[in-house]
Amino acid sequence: MAANVPMGMRSLVALKYCLPTKWEVVDVPVPKIKGPKDVLVKMHAAGISTGDTQIARGGTRFLIDGLKFPHKIGVEGAGVVVQVASKSSPFQPGDEVYAFAMSRPMDVTAPHGFCSEYAVVNEDLMLRKPANCSFEDLCNLASTVTAYQAIEQALEKMRENGTADGLAGKTVFVPAALSATGSVAIQLLKNVYGVGRLLSTVSTPKVPLVEQLLPGLVDQVVDYTKMSKLTDAIPKGTVDLVYNTIFGVRSTFALAKPETGVVASIASVPDPALLRKMLPPLPWYAYVFAALAQWRYAWALRGTKVRHFMHSGQPSVRADLERAGEFMAAGKVKSVVRVVRLEDIEEVRREAMKVATGKGGVGKLVIKIV
Structure with missing residues (x-):
């Protein structure tokens, strides 16, 4: 099933191995659906974690190399479905969703790029957005x-x-x-x-x-x-x-x-x-x-x-993913967040450096895209 999707998009990237002070927002192609469980999501908000900063600066190179540049940042976020790979998908265009990008074994070099206008998500790692939560609230799944x-x-x-x-x-x-x-x-x-x-x-x-x-x-x-x-x-x-x-x-x-x-x-x-x-x-x-x-x-x-x-989290355990979603929907877990707009690159860099150093930040750093 398809929707009108542009050829290009804006994306937060590392152009080389670097700290967040060198990150940029650039034009890149919109990713394509490839697998039978792929879903293309128009991202409204995305979170940045310590792992994002470690991978982008080359902190894992001594174990896993092969990062391709520009490397798109972000592995969790929320948005609206625009395309699905199969008519039998439990999600349809227009659904508001939130998701995480990786399951075991984690491919840390993959360009998931949730801090972009569009991202491809595996439907098994995605949940429907509760009506009582904002997109920004759900970037800490x-x-x-x-x-x-x-x-x-x-x-x-x-x-x-x-x-x-x-x-x-x-x-x-x-x-x-x-x-x-x-x-x-x-x-x-x-x-x-x-x-x-x-x-x-x-x-x-x-x-x-x-x-x-x-x-x-x-x-x-x-x-x-x-x-x-x-x-x-x-x-x-x-x-x-x-x-x-x-x-x-x-x-x-x-x-x-x-x-x-x-x-x-x-x-x-x-x-x-x-x-x-x-x-x-x-x-x-x-x-x-x-x-x-x-x-x-x-x-x-x-x-x-x-x-x-x-313990290393395993969101691919569907029952646990759904249970976590229930806690968030019920208000038992309310994300503590600080929100920065994608195009405010200087503020993105400053706040992402707090994530990288573990100093000065409060709660989850969320990039507002829409």
């Missing part, structure tokens, strides 16, 4: 799916450690309260799982913003700039679950209860088995490094029964 899956996996680990009564009333630590990933996890943990006490960190300027943007959800806000280690503010061994969103997971180990604690991380080094599922075949040394990292984690946890695992 991957973080919601990942948090839901990681929390469910953490519950399994807690049961293995003898905690069978779930998270209701428990104490949970989530660093970076106002990050795209942290803000979503905090809302799920409080609004869906009934966590009793939620602890988190932010920098000094963001302390007053936590209650403003996440009202009633964070019970203790820690200013990480005023301490040398987390246990200066949070007593050692008092946390039932750590949901780690930033690099340096070992610094959180001391918080977990030594007999029953669990550390779920989305920013650890994956073990070799998970790494093989996440990405295409890598050089042999990548798997050696991953194995050595597990030894370091185990050494840091010696003498305790704390269970640590790394």
Whole structure:
């Protein structure tokens, strides 16, 4: 099924391996539908994640090379269907949708280009937009799916450690309260799982913003700039679950209860088995490094029964994708976002640099296209 689609479009791109300060908005061809489940979407809004900046600057070249330039930025967003590959598709032109671009194994060099006027999406990774949500609200789907899956996996680990009564009333630590990933996890943990006490960190300027943007959800806000280690503010061994969103997971180990604690991380080094599922075949040394990292984690946890695992989100699990969509539609997860227009390239660069450095940004960076 076809609609009137132009030959060219505007797209946010990296013209070479570079930081966001060198990104440009240029004219490129509109992508074509190729596969039987492809859907062409006129994008209204798209999110930028840390991974987007890492790939565009060449941070993955030592493992996976082959990025073609101009490289189109963005792997999640929302818009309106304009073409579908098959009449049997569950989506039709005119449907308002939101989506993520990648499933396992992730092809990080593919030019998904959601920060463009048009993008091709696999219908299996797409959901219908709820009427009560804006396009901009729905550009953090991957973080919601990942948090839901990681929390469910953490519950399994807690049961293995003898905690069978779930998270209701428990104490949970989530660093970076106002990050795209942290803000979503905090809302799920409080609004869906009934966590009793939620602890988190932010920098000094963001302390007053936590209650403003996440009202009633964070019970203790820690200013990480005023301490040398987390246990200066949070007593050692008092946390039932750590949901780690930033690099340096070992610094959180001391918080977990030594007999029953669990550390779920989305920013650890994956073990070799998970790494093989996440990405295409890598050089042999990548798997050696991953194995050595597990030894370091185990050494840091010696003498305790704390269970640590790394989770990589898998939006291709349709039931989990739809569950995440239900949380967003019901308002149990409301994205904390900052919005910049596509054609305001200087502002795009400034805000994307905050994503790249992990400093200064609040919530998910969303590029408004329409």
